[in-house]
Amino acid sequence: MLTGRCECGQVSFEVEEDSIRETVTACHCSQCRRLSGHVWASTHAPMNKVTFTCEEGLTWYQSSSWARRGFCRFCGSNLFYQENDEDGIGISAGCLDQTTDLRLAKHIFVADKGDYYALDDNLPHYEAGTAPKPG
Ligand SMILES: [Zn+2]
Ligand SMILES: [Zn+2]
Structure with missing residues (x-):
């Protein structure tokens, strides 16, 4: 079991380790840049493999007509992204x-990345998302 939490601990969760995607995606879109302060790096798991062990601070922000972002209302940690009716997170x-x-x-x-940093690794770069909807 993997565990995760916000900075203050008022949002915490467990994820079944073998269900979590082993790849991390860095999103450079303007929403992710504003919400994270730089680039939002995320993995993904099926919703039914995630258990919230504390939801006290969990608050959802509808960031677009198709998706919402989960954050801690006490410490401001930017934690989750979920498309409407998605069975993953x-x-x-x-x-x-x-x-x-x-x-x-x-x-x-x-294409939306900030102009103050370079992407100089050899990982694949996509101008937009790799999924039908942005994330
Ligand atoms: Zn918190
Ligand atoms: Zn993004």
């Missing part, structure tokens, strides 16, 4: 507690 890679087998695997929405 995007999870911030930075909020996981353990050493994981996760690896950064791609950059998306690089």
Whole structure:
């Protein structure tokens, strides 16, 4: 079981380790940049493999007509991304507690990236998302 939490601990959760996607996606879209302060790096898991062990601070922000973002209303940690009626959930890679087998695997929405940093790794870059809807 992997565990994760916000900075203050008022949102915490467990994810079945073998159900979590082992790849991490860095999203450079303007929403992710504003919400995270830089780039939002996330993994993904089926919703039914995620258990919230504390939801005290969990608050959802409808960030577009097709998706919402989960954050902690006490400490402001930016934790989740979920499309409407999605049976999965995007999870911030930075909020996981353990050493994981996760690896950064791609950059998306690089057309929207900030001009103050370079992307100089050899990972795949996508101008927009790799899914039908942005994330
Ligand atoms: Zn918190
Ligand atoms: Zn994004």
